[in-house]
Amino acid sequence: MSxxxxxxxxxxxxxxxxxxxxxxxxEITRAFVKQGARVAFVQRSDGSAFCDDVARETGNRPLFIKCDITDSTAIRTAIAQATDAHGPVNVLVNNAANDQRHETLDVTDDDWNRLIDVNLKAYFIAAQAVIPGMQAAGGGTIINFTSISYMMGNAGYPLYVTANSGINGMTRALAREFGPDKIRVNALAPGWVMTQKQLDMWVTPEAIEGQLARQCLKETLGPEDITGGVLFLASNASRMMTGQAMVIDGGVVTTG
Incomplete structure (x- = not known):
């Protein structure tokens, strides 16, 4: 059963x-495609093979647009292209991020600009680009991926933690400003999700043991554990929820 x-x-x-x-x-793309949504996504690497797989699996092909999200003009152009293909964006999911490890005393101006551009500025630019269409359509939903890293005050990637705290502030500010337009803006904070990147770069038996010790639920998280929350925030099931941060982390941090 799915x-x-x-x-x-x-x-x-x-x-x-x-x-x-x-x-x-x-997994988010696949989940929306399975709902029958018209999905466009961007990334720097070629996503054509992934689109082929999703189309074979579901009969519904997402639109891939190659884009470096640190290029503001490229984001705006990609959103315009998606709008031409699928109509004004109803749901924006700001998901792309870079959690590259780094040390505070080693950070240069270039490091700051690069990591803040991808982890924070791109979110703002994408939201700015879709909001006029949402206003004209009578509403919409923006979901900003953040992280529990800022709640925990994690060390090892201070610019990433800084950006994720900023995402939550931006989420609240946009929710307040555009609530009268029926545009909902929420954040979603995953815990440590076992993506292939995490498995390749940072996962060790000792790290997993330590993570599970912090979680209430003693299972690791996979990407599929996050999609239900995204769909809920996108749908009318959460129609009166805005300016909030939803945490899906197996019970590491507490809110409220």
Whole structure:
């Protein structure tokens, strides 16, 4: 039995996802496609083979647009292209991020600009680009991926933690500003999700043991564990929820 919930109101929605061809983003793309949504996604690497796989699996092909999200003009152009193909964006998922490890005393101006551009500025630019279409359509939904890293005050990637804290502030500011336009803006904070990148670069038996000790639920998270929350935030099931941060981490941090 599929664990993916069904939200009928997402059928035929125009959805735009950053970083939608790998890791968590690929599962998000696949989940929206299965809902019958019209999905466009961007990333720097070629996503054509992934689109082929999704089309074979579902009969619904996502639109891949090659884009470096640190290039503001490229983001705006990609959103315009998606709008031409699928209509004004109803759901924006700002998912792409770079959690490259780094040390505070080693950070240069170039490091700051590069990591803040991808982890924070790109989110703002994408939201700015879709909001006029959402206003004209009478509403829409923006989902900003953040991380529990800022809640935990994790060391080892201070610019990533800084950006994720900023994402939550931006989420609240946009929710307040555009709530009168029926545009909902929420953040989603995953815990440590076992994507292929994480497995290749940072996962060790000792690290997993330590992570599970912190979690209430003693199972590792996979990308598929995040998609239900994304679909819920995108759908009318959460129609009166905005300016919030949803945590899916197996019970590491607590909110409220």
């Amino acid at each position: 664990q993916t919930p069904t939200f009928p109101d997402l059928k035929d929605c125009s959805v735009f996802i950053t970083g939608g061809g790998s890791g968590i983003g690929a």
